[in-house]
Structure formats: structure tokens, C-alpha cells
Amino acid sequence: MYKENIKVMDCTIRDGGLMNKWQFDNDFVKAVYDGCVEAGIDYMEIGYKSSEKSFSRKEVGPWKFCDDKDLRKVVGDNNNKLKLSAMADIGRIDPEDIPPKSESVLDMIRVACYAHQIDKAVWLAEHCMDKGYEVTINLMAVSKVNEHVLDEALADLAKSKVSTIYVVDSFGSMYFEDIQQLVQKYIKALPGKQIGIHAHNNMQLAMSNTITSLNGGVTMLDATLLGMGRGAGNCPMEILIAFLKNPKYRLLPLLDVIQKYIHPLQKQIDWGYHIPYLITGALNEHPRSAIKWMDSENKNDFVSFMKEMHDYELLE
Amino acid sequence: MYKENIKVMDCTIRDGGLMNKWQFDNDFVKAVYDGCVEAGIDYMEIGYKSSEKSFSRKEVGPWKFCDDKDLRKVVGDNNNKLKLSAMADIGRIDPEDIPPKSESVLDMIRVACYAHQIDKAVWLAEHCMDKGYEVTINLMAVSKVNEHVLDEALADLAKSKVSTIYVVDSFGSMYFEDIQQLVQKYIKALPGKQIGIHAHNNMQLAMSNTITSLNGGVTMLDATLLGMGRGAGNCPMEILIAFLKNPKYRLLPLLDVIQKYIHPLQKQIDWGYHIPYLITGALNEHPRSAIKWMDSENKNDFVSFMKEMHDYELLE
Numbered sequence: 001m002y003k004e005n006i007k008v009m010d011c012t013i014r015d016g017g018l019m020n021k022w023q024f025d026n027d028f029v030k031a032v033y034d035g036c037v038e039a040g041i042d043y044m045e046i047g048y049k050s051s052e053k054s055f056s057r058k059e060v061g062p063w064k065f066c067d068d069k070d071l072r073k074v075v076g077d078n079n080n081k082l083k084l085s086a087m088a089d090i091g092r093i094d095p096e097d098i099p100p101k102s103e104s105v106l107d108m109i110r111v112a113c114y115a116h117q118i119d120k121a122v123w124l125a126e127h128c129m130d131k132g133y134e135v136t137i138n139l140m141a142v143s144k145v146n147e148h149v150l151d152e153a154l155a156d157l158a159k160s161k162v163s164t165i166y167v168v169d170s171f172g173s174m175y176f177e178d179i180q181q182l183v184q185k186y187i188k189a190l191p192g193k194q195i196g197i198h199a200h201n202n203m204q205l206a207m208s209n210t211i212t213s214l215n216g217g218v219t220m221l222d223a224t225l226l227g228m229g230r231g232a233g234n235c236p237m238e239i240l241i242a243f244l245k246n247p248k249y250r251l252l253p254l255l256d257v258i259q260k261y262i263h264p265l266q267k268q269i270d271w272g273y274h275i276p277y278l279i280t281g282a283l284n285e286h287p288r289s290a291i292k293w294m295d296s297e298n299k300n301d302f303v304s305f306m307k308e309m310h311d312y313e314l315l316e
Numbered sequence: 317m318y319k320e321n322i323k324v325m326d327c328t329i330r331d332g333g334l335m336n337k338w339q340f341d342n343d344f345v346k347a348v349y350d351g352c353v354e355a356g357i358d359y360m361e362i363g364y365k366s367s368e369k370s371f372s373r374k375e376v377g378p379w380k381f382c383d384d385k386d387l388r389k390v391v392g393d394n395n396n397k398l399k400l401s402a403m404a405d406i407g408r409i410d411p412e413d414i415p416p417k418s419e420s421v422l423d424m425i426r427v428a429c430y431a432h433q434i435d436k437a438v439w440l441a442e443h444c445m446d447k448g449y450e451v452t453i454n455l456m457a458v459s460k461v462n463e464h465v466l467d468e469a470l471a472d473l474a475k476s477k478v479s480t481i482y483v484v485d486s487f488g489s490m491y492f493e494d495i496q497q498l499v500q501k502y503i504k505a506l507p508g509k510q511i512g513i514h515a516h517n518n519m520q521l522a523m524s525n526t527i528t529s530l531n532g533g534v535t536m537l538d539a540t541l542l543g544m545g546r547g548a549g550n551c552p553m554e555i556l557i558a559f560l561k562n563p564k565y566r567l568l569p570l571l572d573v574i575q576k577y578i579h580p581l582q583k584q585i586d587w588g589y590h591i592p593y594l595i596t597g598a599l600n601e602h603p604r605s606a607i608k609w610m611d612s613e614n615k616n617d618f619v620s621f622m623k624e625m626h627d628y629e630l631l632e
Contacts (some may be wrong), residue, residue: 175559176527203555204517208524211492238591239519242598242631243491251631255591255618263591263616273589275554275571275579282558300579302571315558315567 101132202281417448518597
């Protein structure tokens with residue numbers, strides 16, 4: 001599908017890092033970076049910008065902070081077309097943690113927030129713009145938000161200087177119609193802005209929901225190699241690129257890094273479609289209880305997990 | 317989604333058997349059968365009807381033949397609402413292999429054929445109707461068929477007495493628009509007939525394509541437990557049932573059999589989403605080369621597999 005204004009964002013390290021506390025070694029991150037460069041991917045999200053006050057380096061790897069000294073060990077001065085992004089969570093970062101763009105290899109800061117944090121998110125995003133970065137706001141967990149609250153948040157975003165806003169299916173709970181209606185709502189409420197999609201794969205719909213968004217007018221598409229990401233993971237990059245058949249992208253460099261680095265890691269980190277993630281997704285719940293269950297010795301006792309869920313009768 | 321006329325068909329044993337030559341023991345098949353009964357599934361396809369001249373019992377298990385004596389060891393007289401189906405491949409069965417319905421616990425014969433076999437398929441299906449069975453015709457590999465050949469086949473099917481015709485995505489190569497257009501074509505060409513969908517998961521679109529078909533007017537939905545089936549497998553039954561939220565179905569009995577029987581089997585039989593299946597699907601090729609590759613010691617060398625494919629430059 002040839003659409004000139006499509007942008008693809010690789011979130012393998014940032015979203016995948018939620019499964020191993022960003023404990024990737026430099027070789028691994030370099031391989032993902034090189035693969036994205038070779039494949040012609042537009043953006044790579046290499047981790048989070050976070051305050052050292054919020055997290056300890058004893059617990060989380062360097063990609064939770066994205067200090068330039070750590071980034072440059074992998075990407076040098078990033079003399080490539082690939083743009084680099086880091087995500088910032090409202091409440092986990094201070095403005096002074098973000099250097100001026102002139103001192104950083106990062107090109108973009110994506111601000112993740114809940115609807116009730118929208119004012120803080122707009123302030124931080126515009127602060128990052130003032131420092132020279134491209135920015136997006138990724139409004140999370142909207143499947144749990146009342147429509148009027150969402151409408152107010154979108155009205156605030158419409159008034160902001162932020163030029164890209166993401167539709168985020170945080171819980172992997174959205175079906176075709178949900179995505180279609182949400183994309184229509186965002187496009188209508190946010191004239192002149194670019195819309196992105198970030199999908200999760202709890203019901204094996206991440207790829208489909210990404211295409212549905214694209215067909216609805218979304219142009220910024222998140223994906224990860226082999227779908228690596230929190231819980232059930234994300235839209236698999238290799239499926240998306242095979243679908244797009246866009247001359248600016250290449251599939252083979254992605255298969256190469258999947259083969260050498262990502263697929264072997266799946267033996268240690270169990271992301272992807274598993275029944276507990278289906279259950280939280282179908283119940284429109286945060287995946288944290290499923291992730292905890294998957295880390296326990298009961299991981300394969302699907303029936304007990306379902307019976308532990310509040311409101312499981314909705315699916316019984 | 318409440319639609320009174322929805323029918324769900326479990327193909328776990330029949331399609332999953334393509335991965336282990338139908339070598340399931342009776343306990344396994346009984347567990348799937350009991351799960352389907354408890355869950356309120358409408359049909360269970362318990363294997364193939366085949367001629368003993370076409371296959372050797374030394375190589376394939378009893379579910380490749382579905383002799384009533386073998387079936388009754390598992391289902392007794394099937395004094396349940398669940399209807400039992402067997403698939404018949406044109407060229408692999410003789411009419412005399414099919415007993416009169418009055419002597420069989422089977423309720424339905426599904427005739428699988430390619431477009432050029434349509435006359436033989438209609439003859440066999442009507443022969444089965446005469447013997448007392450419900451029948452369907454499942455027209456395979458239509459993604460490789462010229463449009464006028466498909467239109468002629470559909471015209472022949474329209475004239476037949478066969479009341480249910482399946483849209484089959486044999487290679488897992490179909491995207492949203494492909495499925496949507498094909499469903500529209502079948503519905504228009506086959507007035508008064510019930511349409512079914514049988515999807516494969518090469519591009520993680522089997523669930524999505526099944527919903528798309530349902531929204532387009534298809535009422536007979538194929539799925540398998542944990543997606544077990546040839547290559548990348550099928551639409552996962554548990555995701556479909558969680559989506560439908562139809563009061564006639566229950567999810568927990570399906571999770572129970574998945575937990576005890578299906579999920580443990582996945583350690584031995586590697587069905588599901590894997591890169592070689594993505595490649596054959598995206599290239600609209602039969603999965604046989606990917607299945608062979610997945611059985612070799614090179615199974616995780618995705619780059620070499622892709623380079624071995626004719627026309628791989630289409631995706632490169």
C-alpha cells in the first residue's frame with residue numbers, strides 16, 4: 001500500500017523493555033538500530049526518558065533513562081535517516097531531565113499520559129518542543145474513559161501546539177469497530193494534526209487494528225519486531241512491512257535481526273499471545289494481573305486465572 | 317454479538333491433524349469433544365472421511381478415516397446437541413466409503429475441492445445429501461484462481477442443491493479488503509445459501525478476517541482451540557467465543573481443554589505464527605515449503621528461507 005506520508009515507528013526496545021526492565025545489552029540495541037536503519041524504518045523508540053529520582057539503576061537498565069552518553073555508545077551521532085524517540089511518562093520525569101535538542105541524539109519525545117493528566121502532558125510536550133524536539137502525546141487507557149472526559153481531553157489537545165496525537169489500545173481490548181470509531185473521533189476532533197496508532201495483541205488483533213487505523217486516516221504506525229512488547233505484545237513489525245509493500249521499507253534486514261536477536265530472546269521472555277492476556281483484553285482490564293500470573297508457577301492454569309478475575313462471568 | 321443464526325464449527329482435530337497425521341489418542345479427542353459439548357459449540361469436525369486405498373493406517377491415525385467404530389469409542393451415540401462433521405477431499409474418497417446417515421454418528425460431510433474439481437464436488441456433496449447428511453462445499457485456494465474461473469465455479473454452486481458454501485483462505489494470504497470483497501461476491505452469487513469462513517493465521521489475521529466475514533453476512537464460523545491447525549493454524553476458538561458473547565456459548569470449558577490437552581501439545585507440534593508461514597502467506601503461496609522448513613534443522617533461519625522462495629523480491 002503506497003501512501004507517501006506513512007511513518008513507521010519501531011518500539012521494540014521501549015515497549016519490549018517493559019518485559020525485562022530495559023536490561024538489553026548494547027549489542028542487542030545496536031542490532032535493532034542497525035536493522036531499522038537498513039530497513040528504512042522512520043523512527044525508533046529506544047527507551048524512556050525518566051528521572052533518576054523515580055527509578056534505580058540497580059533495578060532498570062540504561063534504556064529507562066536514555067542518557068545521551070548511553071545512547072551514543074550504540075548510535076554514535078546517529079548520522080542516518082532514522083529518527084530516534086524516547087517516551088516520557090507524566091509523573092516520572094522532571095523538565096530538567098530533558099536536555100536541549102542541540103545536546104541530544106534524540107529527535108522526538110513522546111509524552112504518555114492518562115486523560116486526567118492532559119494539562120501536564122500538554123505542558124511537558126510544549127516544553128520539549130521549545131527545547132527543539134518533535135513531540136507526540138499518547139493518550140493511554142481510553143477504553144476505560146467516559147466519552148465526555150475523552151472529548152474534553154481531545155479539545156485540550158486540539159488547542160495545543162502538539163502536532164501528533166496517538167490512538168492507544170493500552171489493554172488490547174479493542175475490536176474493529178472500536179478502533180474505527182476512535183480514529184474517526186480523533187481525526188474529527190484534531191483537525192490538522194497527524195494521528196498515530198499503538199496497538200496491543202491480546203486478542204490477536206494488533207495487526208488488523210493497525211491496518212484499520214491506516215485505512216481510517218492514521219499515518220503514524222507503531223510496531224515491534226516479532227511483536228515484542230508488554231504482555232501480549234504489539235503489532236509485529238515484519239507483518240506490517242510485508243503488508244505495506246512500500247518501496248521505502250525492506251523486510252530482509254528486519255528478519256535478520258529477528259533471527260539473530262529477537263526470536264532467541266523469546267525463550268527467556270514470554271511475550272506474545274497467551275490465554276491470560278486474552279482474558280484481561282476481552283475484559284478490558286490492565287494486563288498487570290495477567291503479567292503477574294505469567295510470572296508465577298501457575299502460568300498455565302488458565303481456568304484458575306479466569307476465575308480470579310473480577311467480572312469474569314461476563315465471558316464465562 | 318448476538319446473532320441467532322451464527323454457527324460455530326470446531327476443526328481442532330481435523331485441521332490440527334494435518335500437523336501430526338491425525339495421531340491423536342482417544343482421550344485427547346474425547347476431551348475436545350466434551351469441551352465442545354460443554355461450551356455449546358454447534359459443530360465439531362472430527363477428521364476426514366478418506367478411502368483406505370488412498371492412505372495407510374500405518375502412517376495416519378483413525379481420524380483420517382472417521383470409521384464409525386472408531387468415532388463411537390469417543391462419542392458413543394453422540395446423544396448431544398453438538399453435531400459431528402467429517403471433511404472429504406475430492407480424489408481421496410469413493411462414494412462407497414460413506415455409509416448412509418442412518419448408520420453413522422456423523423451429521424455433516426464437508427466436501428473440500430479446488431475450482432477445477434467443482435463438478436465432482438457437487439456430485440459427491442449431493443450424493444451425501446441423498447444419503448441423509450448435511451453438506452457444505454469448501455472451495456480451496458481461491459486466492460490463486462482467476463476471477464472468471466471463480467465466477468463459473470460459483471455459478472455451478474448456485475445451481476446445486478448444496479446449501480452451505482465456504483470462503484476459504486487456504487494460504488492465509490488475505491487482508492481485510494480481500495475477505496470483504498470475496499464474501500460480498502459469494503453472497504451475491506449464491507442467493508439463499510449459507511456462507512461459511514475458514515481462515516488461516518499466517519499474518520495474524522485469522523480472527524480479524526473471521527469477524528470481517530461475520531460482519532459481511534457469513535454465519536458459519538470455523539475455529540480451532542488455541543488456533544491449532546496446519547502451519548500458522550486457524551482462528552483461535554477461545555478468542556472468537558470471547559468476542560461473540562453469545563449466550564449459547566461458554567468459554568470456561570474451552571479453556572479447560574486447552575489447558576489440559578492443547579497447550580501441552582504445542583511443545584511437540586509447532587503450529588502457530590512463525591516467520592516462514594508469514595512469508596508464504598504474504599507471497600500467496602501454499603504453506604508446504606514453510607512446513608517443510610519448520611520440520612528441518614534450519615527452522616529458525618528465516619533469512620535463508622525467504623531467499624529460497626521464488627519471487628521473494630516482491631517482499632524484500
